[in-house]
Amino acid sequence: MKVLITGVTGFVGSHLAEYLLAKGDEVYGTYRVRSRMDHIQPILSKIHLMECELKDPVSVQQLIEQVKPDRIYHLAAQSFVPTSWNSPQDTMVNNIVGELNLFEAVRKQGLLNCRIQIACSSEEYGMVYPEETPIHEENPLRPLSPYGVSKVAQDLLGYQYHESYGLHIVRTRTFNHEGPRRGEAFVLSNFAKQIGEIEKGLKPPVLHVGNLDAVRDFTDVRDVVRAYTLALDHGTPGEVYNIGTGTTWRIGDALDELLKLTDTKIEVRQDPARMRPSDVMILHCDATRFMSKTGWRPEVPFHKTLQDMLDYWRDRV
Numbered sequence: 001m002k003v004l005i006t007g008v009t010g011f012v013g014s015h016l017a018e019y020l021l022a023k024g025d026e027v028y029g030t031y032r033v034r035s036r037m038d039h040i041q042p043i044l045s046k047i048h049l050m051e052c053e054l055k056d057p058v059s060v061q062q063l064i065e066q067v068k069p070d071r072i073y074h075l076a077a078q079s080f081v082p083t084s085w086n087s088p089q090d091t092m093v094n095n096i097v098g099e100l101n102l103f104e105a106v107r108k109q110g111l112l113n114c115r116i117q118i119a120c121s122s123e124e125y126g127m128v129y130p131e132e133t134p135i136h137e138e139n140p141l142r143p144l145s146p147y148g149v150s151k152v153a154q155d156l157l158g159y160q161y162h163e164s165y166g167l168h169i170v171r172t173r174t175f176n177h178e179g180p181r182r183g184e185a186f187v188l189s190n191f192a193k194q195i196g197e198i199e200k201g202l203k204p205p206v207l208h209v210g211n212l213d214a215v216r217d218f219t220d221v222r223d224v225v226r227a228y229t230l231a232l233d234h235g236t237p238g239e240v241y242n243i244g245t246g247t248t249w250r251i252g253d254a255l256d257e258l259l260k261l262t263d264t265k266i267e268v269r270q271d272p273a274r275m276r277p278s279d280v281m282i283l284h285c286d287a288t289r290f291m292s293k294t295g296w297r298p299e300v301p302f303h304k305t306l307q308d309m310l311d312y313w314r315d316r317v
């Protein structure tokens with residue numbers, strides 16, 4: 001099968017490419033001139049890399065015309081929530097216009113059999129009241145960041161292009177995911193990197209943190225990429241599915257688990273610069289719909305995710 005991954009050079013994209021190669025798929029992936037290639041270095045010779053600027057409709061149309069994929073995993077996005085306050089317009093254009101260009105290109109090529117997964121997010125739920133957890137797909141969307149708003153738009157655009165033009169689009173609202181290669185800005189990867197640096201004496205034994213009271217549902221990235229392929233194997237076109245484990249961690253408690261993996265004595269200190277204008281306090285997933293439809297279950301234990309992330313950073317700092 002001919003598969004296209006937008007954002008193949010990224011955290012999830014690189015894991016997905018490895019998974020699909022192992023299944024025997026022919027993998028195409030988009031990159032931009034400034035993309036870092038280190039995540040996909042080991043598989044560079046096995047995939048077809050296509051330069052594409054998703055914000056440019058001409059670039060996307062040429063890509064789709066050339067590849068004519070059977071499946072598209074649309075992962076490319078500006079995905080860091082704090083950046084979306086700094087540059088909200090850039091987040092909107094990257095995430096919304098990029099997807100719009102992709103759908104238009106597929107539509108204009110008449111690829112009605114091409115199955116498209118779009119990476120939506122639990123951030124769309126935003127403000128969630130305690131009695132609304134665990135969160136199911138019918139929960140109101142009350143995004144609390146420009147990023148969350150951009151993902152609501154991506155999500156609804158997916159619904160609309162399915163309804164209006166019959167494109168085979170499956171929307172996945174994935175809760176937090178972590179694992180080796182996770183960008184250093186994201187919470188657990190950031191903490192793991194700081195521990196690695198402290199262990200090597202590269203920085204004083206003080207670990208800087210933001211809001212430790214937020215609660216998140218963490219899935220390992222390797223379970224997430226398996227979920228994405230199942231979404232296209234078995235998901236109903238036009239439908240939306242939550243993906244997460246159903247187990248939550250207070251960020252402070254997850255940090256304590258990470259700290260148990262080091263012998264170094266570390267002080268934890270709050271850094272006001274790491275606090276957000278508004279933080280989503282609880283994201284607890286109800287993935288019943290997705291599990292019943294696809295049979296997916298998370299397999300990688302949280303402690304393995306933490307250990308693998310810490311080892312990843314220990315090798316790199």
Ligand SMILES: C[C@H]1O[C@H](OP(=O)(O)OP(=O)(O)OC[C@H]2O[C@@H](n3cnc4c(=O)[nH]c(N)nc43)[C@H](O)[C@@H]2O)[C@@H](O)[C@@H](O)C1=O
Nearest residue numbers: 079081121122123175176185186187209210211214251274
């Ligand atoms: C599903 C969703 O998941 C991710 O969004 P996120 O939840 O904002 O992820 P994060 O890792 O930046 O923060 C998680 C929580 O941890 C708190 N926190 C405390 N201390 C630090 C800290 O020092 N750094 C960071 N980054 N966060 C901190 C922070 O305030 C927040 O409450 C993205 O993949 C996004 O693309 C996405 O779709």
